[in-house]
Amino acid sequence: MGDIGQEPIIEFKNLGLWYGQYHALASIDERIYPKDCVVICGPSGSGKSSLLRCVNGLERIQDGDVIVRGISVRNCRDLPRLRYHVGLVFQRFELYPHMTCLNNVTLALRKVLKLSRADAERRAREVLGRFGVLDQADKYPAQLSGGQQQRVAICRSLVLEPDVMMFDEPTSALDPEMIDDVLQVLLQLVQDGMTMLIVTHEMQFARDVATRIIFMEKGRVIQHGSKEEFFSSTRNPRTQAFLDRVFKEKRAEEKQRHP
Amino acid sequence: MGYELQWSILWEMPYREWILQGLYLTYQISLTSWIFALLIGILIGMLAECPLRPLQYLSTGYVELFRNIPLLVQLFFAYFVIPLLLPLHLRRQLYDFGWEMGSAIFTLSLYTSAKLAEHVRAGLNTVGKGIRQGALSTGLTWWQMEVCVVVPLVLRIIVPSITSEFLTIFKSSSLAMAVGVIETTYVTQRIGFNTFRWIEANSIGTVVYLMTAWAVAILMGLIERRVRVPGLLQREGGR
């Protein structure tokens, strides 16, 4: 359970975001505490990815604000400094294709934290080793499987020792066999005490690992609360509809794989 | 017809000397312009993707300017007009320096840089938002992202497309003869006028350009193979 006693690491204050005429996010009011593992779920287009991108300033906030470690993102003058304290892992990994995995991980260490190449490589190898991709260090991303690439991507953010790690549908672009690998990594991070914000469709994973769940639809938060509340029998009808659909899809998928 | 080919005349002095000098000047113009064009072109190309609107317009304007005016017109403009726009002492320096060559290199550099800028812009587009956001998320500044991640990637991507520009620059160098530079094309015509051996003279010129084109293609092919990014473009995630 998240440390509610402490100051929240991320605070969404009446956050609003537009893409032109399209209202992507509206009136988001949430708090993420240290050691929280918050899963954000909801149908496509509900604004989940946009929400994550507001936290590290990749999207320009129009309404309200996001406060990260006490700093207002909307008024932040030094976004790069803010960003390495907040790790973001993308659905499509977004590794630099022209650099080895090792260089992918060390680039920020060298350029942002100004570590020497030797120090950077040492730290990088340590993190890569922790997640089982050390022997891929000198290969190029295209030579790795999707699961391995995503693990390298996680290392790339993790090696900067952020206060919170955000994941934007980390397993959606992976083959089913590799999804578990990556979920294992997420589990390990939670057990190590990392504050996590995960956008995902993997409701089984949410059930196992999350402390809190936020359900979004059409840019608004429909339901939020502890895991137990979320999966209990009394809930918002829209949430119910979503869960039904997700579990039905999952059952169909399972049937396909194990007939 | 009564025309006997006499190839040996090309080997005689002074024609042999002329051909080599012409070759030297052709290469000097082409390679110098190419280097300038690369540096300027990459810069202008990057401006096109810059978040600042006025710089984007500058980039587009630059490219359109040099694309739509014929190279010969640009060359004459540079040769005749630019010295007149300078104060007298600079003008004299320019002519002393040899503004024939100077204007040729100047024009060819700017013209080619505009073409290269277009290729760079297309390359930047290919790189797309995803990798940029990935880089920014690790705390890199915009400048660090561009220099350490995007530009190396773009340069590798555009090697095939700038090969044709490299080829073209050698051909375009022939225009320098219009302002008096004694490069390969001019030399072949001088030899022709002097000896009336037009076929041999023109042939050696054509051979020079052909060999150059061949060499450039091989060179760029080697470079492309060396810097190729494994698995770039249309890669499905997770496969």
Add this chain to the structure above:
Amino acid sequence: MTLEQFFGNLWLLALALLRYNVTLTVLAVLLAFPIASLLALGRLSPYRLIAYPTAAYINVLRSSPLLMVLFWTYYTFPMLIGGGNVNVFTAALIGLTAFEAAYFAEFIRAGLQSIGKDQQQVALATGLKPWQVSLYITWPQAVRRMMPSLLTQTIIAFQDSTLASVIGLREVVQTTTIVNAREVRPIWLYSMLAILYLCLCFSLSRLVRRIERRTADRLGG
């Protein structure tokens, strides 16, 4: 420069442009297209006796500067064929046509090859003869696809036509030089020349882009 002189010179330039550059370009392109089509087909031919020479022609012409080609047609070939004087315009036209045909040939080849074999096989399966497949299925689609490249190359040819000034044709660049020799106003005159071409080519390329977008919409992108 007085207003009268300005318009007088502009008129001279425009006249030269239309009379020589435009005519040269239009004729060259119209002649080059059928020649290039034959070259493209030759290049794609399975008979080595046809494919190799056409490929050689295309490669040589594409590796050579246009200026050299013009010198071949103006000075060299006439020497061989009787040694008489050739009309400058004719020489320029032949040179430009031969040159552009090589470039067109590559675009046409790319266009033809972009029509998948499947299309052609389906057509054959419905009983059409090979020449009918070519005429009704392959070529119409190929032409629509190669149109933007061909049009862009035409604009380039329009710019290249200025090289005819080097062999003495009284086209727009040569006219500018002649007027300059008389009036000595290089800044005005060469700027007028540059701006003239800038406006024309810019508008033409915008037009081509609009045509490109319209055909892309109809073909489905």
